[in-house]
Amino acid sequence: MPPQFRLDEAVADVYGDLRLAPVLRRLLRHTGRLTGSSAGSVSLVDASQGIYMKAAEFGASCRLGQTFPLDEGATGRAFDRRRPVVIPDYGRLPGGHLAATDPARRGPAAAIPIWWRGDVIAVNVAFAGGFAARDVDDLEALSQSAAAAIIRSSRPSLAGRLRFAGARVTEAGVARPVSPQVARVAAGLVARPGLRVAIVYRREGLRLLVQDENSRPLEGVDPLGMGAESWEELSRLAGGELSVEHVRGWGMLVRADLPYEEAPFTPREAEVLELLRQGLTYREIASQMGLSTKTVEKHVGAIMRKTGASNRTAAVVTALGKGWLPA
Template sequence: MSAGEGFRLADAVADVYGDLRLEPVLRRLLRHTARLTGAAAGSVSLIDAAAGRYTKAAEYGAFCRLGDTFPLDEGATGRAFGRRRPVVIPEYGQLRAGHLDGADPKRRGPAAAVPIWWRGEVIAVCVTFAPRTGTFGAQAVDDLETLTQTAAAAIVRGGRFGRSLASVLRRAGTVVTEAGEVRPVAPEVARVAAGLVADAGERLRVGIVYRPDGVRVMMRDETGGSAWAAAPPTITGGEVTVERVRGWGVVLRADIPYASPAPFTAREAEVLELMRQGLTYREIASRLGRSPKTVEKHVGAIMRKTGASNRTAAVVTAMDNGWLGDSPHTAFG
């Protein structure tokens, strides 16, 4: 089948939205970009504009340093983000700070990088390598932009659910099993669990139990030499126990809440919810019966507490941490 033959945008969009967890969304998007263009490989990177970086979140057909984080001025992603429009790179290998392996033949072919927008900001960039036609014409780039942009809401919604904790820990080479209804977790939960794994020995087994109010992570270090025994870790809002079990090694049990307590006042929480709905300062003021100046002060406090540089980033941070009332992290708990 030639590039684009038999491709139906409506079918592709329905498939992308069929599972609103972030990883399936990105995998499906890449599968359809390959069908659309006949491309040999592709990747999607998630943008953190406030931090000036992006992370390779999904890929196919190439080893493009999946999971690594880069400055926003690097690679095809950096070029598309900087120009705020789709870009075509005639020969990827000539790009400064590209991330394909030096021996990869796709470096000698073209690449197209397409920004994905949400509420006026670039939230991701999809890069497609080496189409079968050998070039990216204007129509191919337009079709790519149409397809990738339809996934914007799915990426935002999928990002709210976070990554699978098991997938994060398995990247470290550990053996992981799960029990209960598997639930995506907030980024902070994943960071805490990954830190516990990093402190362990080489022979580590991990069990994850999803409970109503949080996740229980059980780790067994068969070498008995982990740092847990010498200095048991602590978790904000959670509990950790460590014991030596004869014949088993060191066993750690960590109960981690799905979300940390929200840092906002009641009024700030109201303002944040209306920000999530996309209301302007004046609309929020009208809804709450307050002046726009008062609303601006509340928004300023929200920005400081989330560490965000703009309203969209503040809302996304609150979602990631389960601080919004209908956030999946708190709803699951």
């Protein structure tokens, strides 16, 4: 006879390790014990993009790792209603993602939203179980115990973020964290699912290669809502450079070189920094930019403060090391 389910022990077990993958696996295991369900899945919600991603599953193939619109399936139902939902016959639910032949598709399902500060950040779905009102209440408390791990991982690796956007990603080099702004720009370059993306982690900065056989350059006024009307402007938001070319056998290839962190400089400071790198004196910089020498000295002072450098040479070296200057 299996041991009696205890909610307090299950919550402590889920909450005891805040690494996301183990947390979701334990959440699904305890969900099965609590409800007697034969299968389940947890999806992470990206409400800003109107999508969710299947992040964990057990007992059935729920198309793990794929993304779906937020109005689909049991997850979409729970997100829309902002409360736990019991679906009497999952097989009749429009947009369900279990295969028609899967036994878990027959019978009821429960979808439990997981909250953080008023937002639904994930949904725990159990299939083919018993969903009495008390069980649903306990399942809601259990599911909520995973919220901390989900939020803690809400700044995923760049590769994870691009996969979440639907790209097929290959990485080369030692992965490094990137700033939120650089991650947003990179995700903007992969604005449509189905693209092939190579992420190359170089000493001097990040290189993205984006391949699409059928793509055209982005058109229209600020199509991504990020203050950029073209790929080039989008790349410049993160202080990077970009080229777009058609390569036979590849289709369109977008090559973007980005810093790991967005450059902290104003446009004027960035221009002064580039001229410092070229070895110009303050007077030569002033003449080229149409500024006074005193103004140039002010800009150099700001650059040294932002790089933590004690002299102009060290400021250039620091900026190169962080990818704030193209190599």
